[in-house]
Amino acid sequence: MRPLLLVAHPGHELRIIQWVHRTRPHIVMLTNGEGSIGQPRLEHSLQLLEPIGVQIRNDWLASVPDSHIYGALLGTAPSPFGAWLTRLVDLGMQGQFDTVVADQAEGYNPSHDLCRVMANCLVDRLRKSGKSVRSLEFPVVGPSCDPDRQSEVEDTVILSPAELRHKLALMHLYAQRTSPVLKQELDAMLASFGEESFGKEYLYPASRTPYELDEMPTVLPEFERIGEERFRAGVYRHVIRAEHLRRLVQDMTKPC
Incomplete structure (x- = not known):
């Protein structure tokens, strides 16, 4: 049975691409990755994954533009999240992933x-329905190895020097072809963590978010800080705040 890899944006799979090579997961991407520049990058992920026999399961859940997510968070558009969750639960109950x-x-x-x-x-x-399911997470923008969570690591993939070179080449090529924003983010991660850090892929036990606990983050989220800056600059008309996410999450998780 293959695992399910659930990510917000195309390109996140590159953070654990060697794990993807080894496990051949079903992949579900919530958005097409077009961001604020209107340039979807879903096709680039399809081209990256197809040669290794990994599917992006658009037949399970069709990716939407980022603007749809933001509209739902702001309350200006219908929320797709409840329907998405129901669909994934049905697939899990069918035994598609564990x-x-x-x-x-x-x-x-x-x-x-x-x-x-x-x-x-x-x-x-799924667990309340009697299914035994592992739940793991990986950092998207943070260091692959969190010193504070070293003892928690559940799955580890150590890349060979050749595998690391290949991974870095894929990451650079993907960023160059898709988005200047993504390239800036990649350059920042390499500057902060170093190339060698990408030679280890760690999966940690999944953590609860403050939103699920009906709490607010203790530190202002980066997305809210950036949103405020761009609102003041006239780039954004609205700011997505942690409170928007908390309210929507509470609605979505009521049946859980």
Whole structure:
């Protein structure tokens, strides 16, 4: 049985691409990755994964533009999240997967945090129905190895020097072809963590988010700080705040 890899955006699979090579998961991507520049990158992920026999399961859940996610979070558009969750629960009950791996909630992007919540709720529902399901997470923008969580690591993939070179080449090529924003993010991660850090892929036990606990983050999320800056600059008309996410998550997780 293959695991389910649930991610907010195309390109996240590159953080654990060697694990993807080895496990051949079903992959579900919530968005097409077009961001604010209107340039979807889903096709680039399809081209990356097809040669190794890994499917993006658009037949399970069709990816939407990022603007749809943001509209739902702001309350200006219908929320697809309840229907998505029901669909994934049905697939889990059919025995399509027994492990769920998803983005870690890092406060960097609201879609990342929402993805983590969806994964947690999915696993909760399956477990309450008697299914045995592992629930794991990986950092999207943070260091692959969190010193504070070293003892928690459940799955580890150590890349050979050749595998690391190949992974770094894939990451650079993907960023160059898709988005200047993604390239800036990649350059920042390499500067902060170093190339060698990408030679280890760690999966941690899934964590609860403050939103699921009906709490607010103790530190202002990066997405809210950036949103405020861009609102003041006239780039954004609205700011997605942690409170928006908390309210929507509470609605989505009521049946859990």
